[in-house]
Amino acid sequence: MPLRLIFMGTPDFSVPTLLELVAHGHEIVAVYTRAPKPGGRRGLQLQPTPVEEAARKLGIPVLTPKTLKTQEALDEFSAFGADAAIVVAYGMILPQAILDAPELGCYNLHASLLPRWRGAAPINRAIMAGDAESGVMVMKMDVGLDTGDVAMAERLPISDTMTALDLHDRLSRLGADLMVRAMAALGRGGLQLRKQSEDGVTYAAKIDKAEARIDWSKPARAVLRHIHGLSPFPGAWAELENARVKILRCELAEGSGAPGEALDDQLTIACGEDAIRILELQREGKGRMQAADFLRGVPVKAGATFT
Numbered sequence: 092m093p094l095r096l097i098f099m100g101t102p103d104f105s106v107p108t109l110l111e112l113v114a115h116g117h118e119i120v121a122v123y124t125r126a127p128k129p130g131g132r133r134g135l136q137l138q139p140t141p142v143e144e145a146a147r148k149l150g151i152p153v154l155t156p157k158t159l160k161t162q163e164a165l166d167e168f169s170a171f172g173a174d175a176a177i178v179v180a181y182g183m184i185l186p187q188a189i190l191d192a193p194e195l196g197c198y199n200l201h202a203s204l205l206p207r208w209r210g211a212a213p214i215n216r217a218i219m220a221g222d223a224e225s226g227v228m229v230m231k232m233d234v235g236l237d238t239g240d241v242a243m244a245e246r247l248p249i250s251d252t253m254t255a256l257d258l259h260d261r262l263s264r265l266g267a268d269l270m271v272r273a274m275a276a277l278g279r280g281g282l283q284l285r286k287q288s289e290d291g292v293t294y295a296a297k298i299d300k301a302e303a304r305i306d307w308s309k310p311a312r313a314v315l316r317h318i319h320g321l322s323p324f325p326g327a328w329a330e331l332e333n334a335r336v337k338i339l340r341c342e343l344a345e346g347s348g349a350p351g352e353a354l355d356d357q358l359t360i361a362c363g364e365d366a367i368r369i370l371e372l373q374r375e376g377k378g379r380m381q382a383a384d385f386l387r388g389v390p391v392k393a394g395a396t397f398t
Contacts, residue, residue, distance in 0.1 A: 092278035097168070097176040097193070098151075099123040100142045104259060105179040107267035108200060109145055112177065115271050120171045122146035125182055126155040159189050168192055175277065177270060178232065187234050195277055197232040199239065200266045202259075204228065204246065206287045208295040209237035214262065215255050216295040219320030221313065224248050225258060227266035229273040231284055236294075240284040243273050251315060254322040254340060298325060305329045305338065307350035307397065311365035315341055318367075326373065329397040331389075336397070339379055340371035353395040358382050360397055 093116040098109050101124050113119055122142060130138035139147075146153050156164050169192045176197040178185065190197050203213035204226045217225045226246040230239040245265050249258060276282040303325050305314060318327040318338050326337035329351065346354040348361035358369035373379040374389070 093117050094174045094195075094274055094278050095120055095172065096274070097121050097123065097171055097173040098142075098146075098179075099176060099181040099183075099185075100179040101125045101140045101182050102180050103141045104202070104263045104266075105142050105181075106145045107263050108177065108179045108270050109142060109149075111267040111271045112274065113149060115275070117274060119146075119149070119151050120173055121152045121154060123154050123156070123181065126157065159183060160186050165189060165192065175274070177274070179266070179270070185232065185234075190232055190234065198242070198270070198273065198277075199230050199232045199237070200270050201228050201230060201237055202226075202262045202266065203295065204244065205230065205237060205241060206289070206292040208293055210295040211297040213295040214258050215298055215320045216293075217320075218249060218253065218255055218258060218316055221316050222249055225262065227262050227269055229269055230287075238287060240286055242276075242282050242284050243269055245269050251312070251319075251343065254319045256323055300325050303327050305397070307360070308363040311343055311362040311367050314362045315343060315367050323379070331391070331395065331397050335375045337373040337375075337379075338369055338371075339373060341367040341369050344368040349396070351397040353391050353393055353397070355393050356386070356391060358386065358391060 095118045096112060098119050124140045124142040127137035127139045130136060143153050158164060165188050168189055173193045175193045175195040178197060178199045185197060203217060205228050208216050224246050226244055228244045229242045231242060233239045247261060247265060273282060303321055305327050318341055321327040322339040326339060328335050328337045344359045344366045346359055346361060346366040348354050350361055350363050352361045354361055354366060359366050369382050371379060371381055372385055
């Protein structure tokens with residue numbers, strides 16, 4: 092049975108879920124997203140969120156409230172008469188009154204295997220921690236931080252070749268399909284919920300740019316996962332000849348030497364144990380490029396040091 096839904100989301104990650112819900116016949120009566128921010132070449136033009144852009148193309152009303160904690164916001168939300176609300180990376184806390192407004196509740200798509208990586212940056216943290224897998228979960232929301240009862244889940248292996256962007260894109264598509272299945276079950280009264288375990292709770296703190304500098308003294312796999320977990324943003328970085336270089340993709344390699352030392356002229360860099368080979372990088376103020384293109388402009392000989 093098609094449902095009458097409010098959709099709440101902001102970044103690119105959220106868009107596939109919105110599109111899939113519409114494609115499967117659900118009525119999206121309103122989209123809530125964050126307000127446009129200044130952007131463009133001079134930072135003067137207001138840039139709508141990816142969710143707002145998608146909603147307007149679909150002809151769905153868009154709301155960008157600064158808060159949901161007022162009576163006015165509650166009245167406006169309730170007036171849509173939604174059966175349920177779908178939340179995908181909205182970026183704003185939903186108070187209890189909002190959570191209680193839809194008859195069937197509010198449902199969140201979260202990009203981790205809860206209770207691991209509750210919070211703001213689950214994709215980055217899963218890669219940086221060396222996790223073997225990630226996934227997406229649909230949960231019925233409560234006022235806690237990603238503590239609600241879980242309805243459905245899908246798992247996805249994390250390989251050493253995956254960057255945060257790679258995992259983001261795959262989970263976004265996987266999550267869209269999962270939410271459609273969850274809403275189909277909700278519509279026919281068959282959505283089953285289970286409590287989250289109290290064991291294995293971890294928190295995915297927002298990425299701090301201070302974390303981005305590469306520590307070459309760590310083992311190669313830890314360095315690789317740190318680099319990939321921060322790619323493309325904010326980008327793990329090191330200094331080469333006093334210039335900052337972001338490293339965006341790499342692979343494990345053989346070799347040993349002083350941490351940060353180039354072992355050849357092909358960007359094989361020694362770590363605390365073993366080495367990595369840089370595949371993609373970005374000089375400060377330049378675009379991202381493949382290692383071969385970088386080396387044509389900035390030759391790096393054996394013995395050079397990344398710090």
